[in-house]
Amino acid sequence: xxLWRAHCLCLVVLLIPLxxxxxxxxxxxxxxxxxxxxxxxxxxxxxxxxxNLDRDNQxxxxxxxxxxYFDHTGFMACGKYIRxxxxxxxxxxxxxxxxAEDANTPMRELPGLCGNYCGDYWLHCRYTLSLLIxxxxxxxIEEDRSKFCKYLELKDPEYCYxxxxxxxxxxxxxxxxxxxxxxxxxxxxxEVANSLRNPVAMIHANDGTHRFFVAEQLGYVWTxxxxxxxxxxxxxxxxxxxxxxxxxxxxxxxxxxxxxxRFTKVKKAYVYYSVSVKKQEKIRISEFIVSxxxxxxxxxxxxxxxxxxxxxxxxxxxxQLLFGLDxxxxxxxxxxxxxxxxxxxxxxxxNKSTLLGKVLRIDVDNNDYGAPYSIPSDNPFVGExxxxxxxxxxxxxxxxxxxxxRGDPVSGQGRGRMFCGDVGQNxxxxxxxxxxxxxxxxxxxxxxxxxxxxxxxxxxxxxxxxIFAYPHKxxxxxxxxxxxxxxxxxxxxxLYIFGDFMSGRLMSLKENTExxxxxxxxxxxxADKTCHFPKLINSYYKYIISFGEDEAGELYFLATGAASxxxxxxxxxxxxxxxxxxxxxxxxxxxTPVNIKGKLIHFSPKEEFVINKKPSTTAIPKxxxxxxxxxxxxxxxxxxxxxxxxxxxxPSTPRPHALHxxxxxxPPSLTTAxPPSLTTAxPxxxxxxxxxxxxxxxxxxxxxxxxxPRRKGxxxxxxxxxxxxxxxxxxxxxxxxxxIFVRGEWGTVCDDMFNIQAAAVxxxxxxxxxxxxxxxxxxxxAGGSGVRILxxxxxxxxxxxxxxxxxxxxxxxxxxxxxxxxxxxxxxxEHAVE
Numbered sequence: 001x002x003l004w005r006a007h008c009l010c011l012v013v014l015l016i017p018l019x020x021x022x023x024x025x026x027x028x029x030x031x032x033x034x035x036x037x038x039x040x041x042x043x044x045x046x047x048x049x050x051x052n053l054d055r056d057n058q059x060x061x062x063x064x065x066x067x068x069y070f071d072h073t074g075f076m077a078c079g080k081y082i083r084x085x086x087x088x089x090x091x092x093x094x095x096x097x098x099x100a101e102d103a104n105t106p107m108r109e110l111p112g113l114c115g116n117y118c119g120d121y122w123l124h125c126r127y128t129l130s131l132l133i134x135x136x137x138x139x140x141i142e143e144d145r146s147k148f149c150k151y152l153e154l155k156d157p158e159y160c161y162x163x164x165x166x167x168x169x170x171x172x173x174x175x176x177x178x179x180x181x182x183x184x185x186x187x188x189x190x191e192v193a194n195s196l197r198n199p200v201a202m203i204h205a206n207d208g209t210h211r212f213f214v215a216e217q218l219g220y221v222w223t224x225x226x227x228x229x230x231x232x233x234x235x236x237x238x239x240x241x242x243x244x245x246x247x248x249x250x251x252x253x254x255x256x257x258x259x260x261x262r263f264t265k266v267k268k269a270y271v272y273y274s275v276s277v278k279k280q281e282k283i284r285i286s287e288f289i290v291s292x293x294x295x296x297x298x299x300x301x302x303x304x305x306x307x308x309x310x311x312x313x314x315x316x317x318x319x320q321l322l323f324g325l326d327x328x329x330x331x332x333x334x335x336x337x338x339x340x341x342x343x344x345x346x347x348x349x350x351n352k353s354t355l356l357g358k359v360l361r362i363d364v365d366n367n368d369y370g371a372p373y374s375i376p377s378d379n380p381f382v383g384e385x386x387x388x389x390x391x392x393x394x395x396x397x398x399x400x401x402x403x404x405x406r407g408d409p410v411s412g413q414g415r416g417r418m419f420c421g422d423v424g425q426n427x428x429x430x431x432x433x434x435x436x437x438x439x440x441x442x443x444x445x446x447x448x449x450x451x452x453x454x455x456x457x458x459x460x461x462x463x464x465x466x467i468f469a470y471p472h473k474x475x476x477x478x479x480x481x482x483x484x485x486x487x488x489x490x491x492x493x494x495l496y497i498f499g500d501f502m503s504g505r506l507m508s509l510k511e512n513t514e515x516x517x518x519x520x521x522x523x524x525x526x527a528d529k530t531c532h533f534p535k536l537i538n539s540y541y542k543y544i545i546s547f548g549e550d551e552a553g554e555l556y557f558l559a560t561g562a563a564s565x566x567x568x569x570x571x572x573x574x575x576x577x578x579x580x581x582x583x584x585x586x587x588x589x590x591x592t593p594v595n596i597k598g599k600l601i602h603f604s605p606k607e608e609f610v611i612n613k614k615p616s617t618t619a620i621p622k623x624x625x626x627x628x629x630x631x632x633x634x635x636x637x638x639x640x641x642x643x644x645x646x647x648x649x650x651p652s653t654p655r656p657h658a659l660h661x662x663x664x665x666x667p668p669s670l671t672t673a674x675p676p677s678l679t680t681a682x683p684x685x686x687x688x689x690x691x692x693x694x695x696x697x698x699x700x701x702x703x704x705x706x707x708x709p710r711r712k713g714x715x716x717x718x719x720x721x722x723x724x725x726x727x728x729x730x731x732x733x734x735x736x737x738x739x740i741f742v743r744g745e746w747g748t749v750c751d752d753m754f755n756i757q758a759a760a761v762x763x764x765x766x767x768x769x770x771x772x773x774x775x776x777x778x779x780x781x782a783g784g785s786g787v788r789i790l791x792x793x794x795x796x797x798x799x800x801x802x803x804x805x806x807x808x809x810x811x812x813x814x815x816x817x818x819x820x821x822x823x824x825x826x827x828x829x830e831h832a833v834e
Contacts, residue, residue: 023529024174024579025095026050027107027801028764030533031581032092032175034490042087044165048175051090052583055799059086062805066131078125085110085132088161089801092174096159101532106720107801109133112154114163122148134804135721175580177491178530179521185508186526188536189573191605192556193224196570199558200319201256202548207264208592210551211296214558214572217244217253217565219273223296226591227827228603236271236288236298243274243281246566252281253565255319260364261327269298270306270329270364272321281311283318285331287364287372294597306364306372309355313337316398324361324404325416328376331360331390332420334398340425341397341443346455349395349442352387357442359399359420359434361392380437395440395463398423401480401498401546402434406553408494409485413513421480421498422466425451429478430466431498431509431518438464467518468509475500479544479557486553487587489577497523497547497555497575504542506557530578531610534769535828538610540573548572552589571607584799722802724762726824729781735825737781738762740790740803742811747790748783749803750814751776751822757798758806759824765802768826780823789814789821 024032027050037053039046041060051059063086067075088097088111095101097111110132113121122145129138129148141147154160158167165171178186193199198217205211210226213235219242221235236257244253252274260266267290275284289302311317316334324330335357341347349357362373381387399420407415418434428447432440439462443452447469450456470478481498496509496518506523525531525538541561548556554574561569719741728736738749751774759771783789792814796806 023096023101023532024092025101025533026092027089027094027098027100028584028799029095029100029769031578033581033583034175036583036586039090041083042090045087045090045092048580049090049092050094052585052799054797056090058797058800058805059089062086066128069131078128081121081125082128082132084161085113091161091164093159093164093170096156097154097161097164099154106723109135109720110152112156112160113149113152114157114160115149115153115155117160117162118149118152119145121152133721175491177577178526178579180524184522184524186524186530186578187506188526188531188533188538188576188578188610189540190535190576191537191571191607192228192574193230193572193603194570194606195568196222196558196560196572197568198253198545198560198563198565199570199572200254200546202546202556202558202572203257203259204549204551205259205263206261206551208551209594210589210591211594212548212550213257213259214548215254215257216570217255218242219244219254221254221257225594225600229600230603231296231596231598232601233294233297233598235296236269237300238271238273241273241275243276244565246564248563250565251315251317255317256321258321258323258329261323266365268364270321272319272331274311274317275308277308281314283309283311283333285321295595296597304372306362307331307360309333311336312343312356318399320399320402320420322402322404322418324418326376327363327365328361329364329373330392330402330418331362332396332399332402333358333360335396335442340451347443347452349397350439350444350455352381352384352391352394355388355390357394357396358388358391359393359396360390362390378436392436393434393438393440395438395442395444396420396422396432397425397442397446399432399480400478400501403480403482403547403549405483406485409487414483414494414511417483419480419483419496421478423477424469424472426472427451428469428471429475429500430469431478431480431496432464432466435464440464440466468520470507470520475503475505477501479546481547481557482549482555484553484555484575486549486555487582488552488554489575489580490582491577491580492555492575497557499544499547499557501544504540504544504559506544526578528610528613533576533578534609534611535605536576536578536610537607539607541569541571545570552587722765722804724765724803726762726766726826727781733766734768734827735775735780735823737778737783737821737823739783739787742790742804745788745790747788747812748818748821749794750789750792750816751820752793752816754794754822755796758794758796758803759826760798761796761800761803761806762824763826766826768828770827772825772827775823775825776820778819778821778823780825782818782821784818787818788812789816789818792816 026032032048032050034048035046035052039051039053039056041056042051045051063083066082067079070078088094091097098108099112100107126142126148129142141151157163158170180186193214196214196216199214200217201215203213212224213221214224215221219239220237223231223235238254242254244250254273256272258270260268269288271286273284275282284305285307287304287306288298291297291299313336316337318332318334320332322330333355335341336343336348341349344351348354361376361379363376364373367373375382375389379389379392381391382389399422402418402420405414405417407413420432420434422430422432424430424446428449430447441463444455444461445451445463448465477500479499479501481496483494483496484492494510499506508521508523509518511518531538541559543563544557544559546558556572556574558570558572721742723741725739726736727739739746740749754774756771756774759774763771790812791803791808793809794803794806800806
């Protein structure tokens with residue numbers, strides 16, 4: 001069965017839902033990670049969690065700032081509670097503890113506590129609550145245990161603190177790639193490009209721009225920028241020359257493109273496509289030069305034919321070009337078509353006098369003024385009688401999609417290995433490691449079994465067996481993939497990921513370095529709960545055509561819902577592991593600027609994000625505010641005994657809140673003004689969450705399920721301290737003057753020291769994963785005379801929950817004017833274009 005042969009032309013979406021209870025997630029709506037340096041304060045999360053050493057240090061500083069209000073006895077009594085509560089920001093389940101799985105809903109101010117733990121906290125240290133959240137409204141609930149724990153408790157026995165630490169099911173293999181009971185690896189996807197016509201190849205230029213190029217079977221090659229935008233003019237248009245048809249399953253067409261490995265200096269591209277010359281079908285390998293006037297377009301008049309091979313049939317065209325680490329161009333050509341390689345005594349693949357059924361290796365350097373290519377002197381059959389010198393390996397049937405292993409990012413192990421998927425006849429599909437001079441057995445063998453019994457028993461065959469083969473009950477047309485060597489998904493390092501065009505299966509192989517054997521595991525789409533991150537999906541179109549890498553080594557696959565060269569049903573998907581990510585900042589890069597001529601077509605995803613499939617999570621109700629008073633509030637009678645006061649007090653530190661020794665002074669009362677409610681900006685591609693009624697709610701007994709209606713009396717109108725908003729004249733939600741809600745009023749932020757990390761904090765709170773830029777000097781508008789400047793000298797690391805958690809001058813103190821009000825521009829993709 002060949003790669004493109006498909007008898008079912010209907011649109012099929014492969015969706016494999018899997019059950020999974022665990023969903024580790026950080027407060028920035030991304031998976032946890034292993035800190036690159038050990039944590040010194042929140043040590044319990046040193047191996048896996050949501051904090052790096054910088055954030056750990058910030059939490060430590062905040063802890064000791066709070067503890068400065070205590071004498072020794074208070075420190076010993078309450079320090080363990082304060083530390084544990086602060087460190088839950090580093091927990092791999094931080095998003096659950098803070099009720100922050102959804103970027104569109106407000107976060108809890110403190111992690112959700114289990115009932116018993118909250119009761120102990122109330123009993124011993126209830127007067128510390130206002131120190132943790134910087135909100136004097138909590139005084140109203142300090143004396144009432146029921147109200148106190150109603151405010152702090154997370155009514156989910158699985159995820160509340162500290163139960164989440166002792167839950168064996170949640171903590172088993174935490175941070176490892178998830179698998180279902182059958183061993184199927186659970187991954188998620190991100191839609192990167194769509195509306196493509198049979199996307200057959202994806203490559204990158206390796207020139208620092210982080211552009212990638214996607215080729216369509218019809219003959220177009222398109223340029224995509226790192227932000228997902230596509231340039232409206234094609235990089236290459238060979239539609240008039242390419243031989244193909246709109247019929248589903250036609251294997252002819254534009255099949256591959258490769259860029260010179262030194263593309264920054266040698267601006268050449270090489271293409272593999274089908275042509276008809278005087279009614280003879282051929283495979284043509286051509287060379288193009290980049291246009292002098294446009295770096296995103298090839299000079300169509302520069303085409304130079306390097307090689308043409310007659311095709312005796314319209315199938316088994318091969319179709320792979322790639323450069324090895326040796327700098328030579330490798331060409332993978334099919335056996336000529338029909339079925340069973342019926343050409344000649346032994347078939348084309350075993351006949352070294354023909355180029356069909358072979359892997360070729362040629363030298364395309366220094367060819368401007370002579371022959372189009374030369375033969376590497378160490379090609380295995382140079383000088384052998386009746387053998388073509390271009391041949392590097394033989395005995396292949398119809399290799400479809402090959403790749404070069406970048407090697408382990410630390411040890412370099414595996415670097416330079418060449419993997420190929422070879423499409424089988426009627427029983428087996430195989431994956432091969434290409435070696436110089438190797439015979440891969442076709443037509444004598446198919447996979448590990450004999451196909452032609454006479455040839456198979458020939459003692460001189462000396463063939464190389466595949467590293468893996470699978471029967472047609474699994475799939476009928478292998479699509480070779482890549483060894484993952486990217487940065488963002490460390491769990492996937494060393495995993496060979498490939499697929500099957502006919503069955504739509506995603507599969508993986510992992511090498512056992514001790515035995516040399518490769519272990520197989522299928523890849524399934526993870527359940528909604530596991531993929532509940534911004535921009536992720538967990539379904540894809542069935543027909544897996546190709547795989548690709550970007551410049552950073554992240555892995556993608558190209559699939560379609562209709563296997564026709566003219567059907568705009570093709571999508572590019574990025575493979576995402578939701579269980580672990582790299583530490584923040586490790587994988588960041590700054591693309592080299594691209595000079596664009598023409599227009600940019602911004603990417604708009606079509607698939608429904610998993611995060612939109614369920615109603616948004618509701619926040620834990622806040623205590624009912626009390627009316628401010630100018631007279632001291634009398635304390636209720638004590639029902640619990642406080643810890644005895646300490647015998648000594650450190651004289652160097654003032655104790656305005658010295659617990660257990662003196663009455664705590666009250667801060668100034670809050671203003672009675674109530675601003676209008678603020679709705680957090682919702683990204684345009686997130687659909688409104690449907691309301692869930694008690695009748696349809698199916699959450700576990702006792703759990704405050706996501707989407708469950710709030711109880712009577714819950715507060716919704718007043719924003720939380722630190723809530724930001726963007727104010728713009730044109731009403732745009734993704735940009736504007738930054739205003740922050742503090743102490744009952746909205747105010748502006750001065751641009752002194754305000755950087756892109758501070759902008760990231762604001763954008764993340766508003767549901768935008770990316771901060772595009774900072775706008776200073778009131779570029780996006782200045783506050784009016786009735787608006788105070790509340791924050792100045794803001795310095796953020798980018799991981800803080802709100803601007804109030806960043807370093808800043810004293811609230812309300814500033815040395816600037818509204819002419820210096822800061823603004824930000826938010827976006828949904830890195831390197832977004834405004």
